[in-house]
Amino acid sequence: MNRRAGSGATQTSGRAEGYGERLAGVELDLPDFERVKIPDLLLPVEHKVSEHLEQIRSPYVDWVVSAKLVEPGTRGHDVLTRMKLDDCSALIFPDHPRELVLYGAISLALFFALDDVVDDVNADLSKKLAYIRRVGQIASGDAPAAPDDHIVRAWHRWFKEIEGLASPPVFEAFAGALRFHLRALRAQTLEDQSAVLCPTAYLMRRRDNVGSSYFMPLAAIFLEREHGLSMQGVLEDQHIKSITELAALVIVIHNELLGLYKDTRSGEANFVTLLRREHGIGLQDACDLSGRLADDMVKAMVQMEADLPALVDGYEEKAEAITRCVRTARSLVRGTFDWYRITRRYYDEKYFSM
Numbered sequence: 001m002n003r004r005a006g007s008g009a010t011q012t013s014g015r016a017e018g019y020g021e022r023l024a025g026v027e028l029d030l031p032d033f034e035r036v037k038i039p040d041l042l043l044p045v046e047h048k049v050s051e052h053l054e055q056i057r058s059p060y061v062d063w064v065v066s067a068k069l070v071e072p073g074t075r076g077h078d079v080l081t082r083m084k085l086d087d088c089s090a091l092i093f094p095d096h097p098r099e100l101v102l103y104g105a106i107s108l109a110l111f112f113a114l115d116d117v118v119d120d121v122n123a124d125l126s127k128k129l130a131y132i133r134r135v136g137q138i139a140s141g142d143a144p145a146a147p148d149d150h151i152v153r154a155w156h157r158w159f160k161e162i163e164g165l166a167s168p169p170v171f172e173a174f175a176g177a178l179r180f181h182l183r184a185l186r187a188q189t190l191e192d193q194s195a196v197l198c199p200t201a202y203l204m205r206r207r208d209n210v211g212s213s214y215f216m217p218l219a220a221i222f223l224e225r226e227h228g229l230s231m232q233g234v235l236e237d238q239h240i241k242s243i244t245e246l247a248a249l250v251i252v253i254h255n256e257l258l259g260l261y262k263d264t265r266s267g268e269a270n271f272v273t274l275l276r277r278e279h280g281i282g283l284q285d286a287c288d289l290s291g292r293l294a295d296d297m298v299k300a301m302v303q304m305e306a307d308l309p310a311l312v313d314g315y316e317e318k319a320e321a322i323t324r325c326v327r328t329a330r331s332l333v334r335g336t337f338d339w340y341r342i343t344r345r346y347y348d349e350k351y352f353s354m
Contacts, residue, residue, distance in 0.1 A: 019302045020044040020330075023337075025291075028261050030347065036284045038257050039291030042298045044330040047338055056102040063102075064109050067154035096328070099165065100222035106158055107218060111211040112345075113151045118188045119268060128189050136182040139175060166221040169232045174217035184208035199274040206252040206271070207245065212332055216244045219328045229321040239304070239311045240325060246301045247329040251336050253294040257287060258340040261347055298333070 014023040025038030064070055117123070117131055134148065135155050144153045159178075163171055187205040190197075197205075207213070220231035234240055256263070256271035263270035276286035305326050309315045312322065340346060 042295040068150035097226035177214040
């Protein structure tokens with residue numbers, strides 16, 4: 001996207017609609033890249049900033065530095081502390097607990113540290129698979145061993161700290177979702193993804209391996225702590241799962257649209273280019289089609305949420321927990337979109353791999 005889009009402004013022009021807010025897109029106008037306009041996209045909530053952002057800035061930086069995810073004075077330190085911390089400013093709805101904002105931000109740093117290992121198209125496949133397997137073992141309760149690097153050790157620290165804050169049943173739901181996410185990451189190691197995958201297969205795989213796949217049970221831990229709610233039944237309800245899975249699909253499509261330049265230049269698969277190939281259409285038409293798919297999913301989230309009182313057994317007793325859970329899914333869609341627009345990760349080649 002152009003340099004103006006990377007200046008840190010997350011809100012340009014938007015208009016309220018029945019299902020949320022439609023936000024004007026940006027143009028991908030970069031050297032040696034086809035000029036396309038990201039379609040005006042429907043977001044399920046308006047842009048909001050967490051009131052806890054400044055409170056968690058120092059503990060967040062202290063955590064990622066002490067865990068050796070970044071070294072002070074390096075480019076990676078600049079990205080994680082200046083750009084990725086801003087992710088949580090929009091990603092967490094303002095009334096979410098302070099601890100959720102902090103540990104949500106840490107989860108993003110960990111996600112991208114691991115994602116950069118998996119996304120390296122030139123890395124040895126067996127080493128990537130072994131790395132994913134090792135982090136999965138950590139998420140199953142293993143302690144770090146002598147050969148483990150700083151990323152694996154940081155994942156272990158984060159995992160154990162969350163365990164100390166969670167009720168056992170909700171922690172197990174979180175741990176299970178995290179292990180599922182890590183197993184799903186193996187799909188990113190398949191060779192020649194852009195050549196062999198049909199768009200739907202790619203989209204479903206990305207739904208499972210995107211970080212939001214474990215963020216909902218992570219959020220449930222802190223919503224339960226803050227408000228004295230019982231979240232286990234909410235997480236297990238299939239109707240609510242359907243809404244949160246739709247949120248993950250929307251997040252993926254938004255990522256593919258705003259990460260189009262990065263993926264094309266770095267050789268990774270992308271949903272937009274797969275649509276272009278499979279349907280024999282131009283890149284702009286593929287972007288527009290992707291946008292319509294994402295918008296339809298946002299509308300489906302809102303409509304399905306309205307049906308929950310008639311579908312969920314004992315809805316009245318669970319109403320607050322359900323409302324907070326679904327609101328988290330909505331804010332996750334909006335917040336990740338806002339961050340995609342401000343981070344250099346998606347338009348500056350220096351930041352493609354940290």
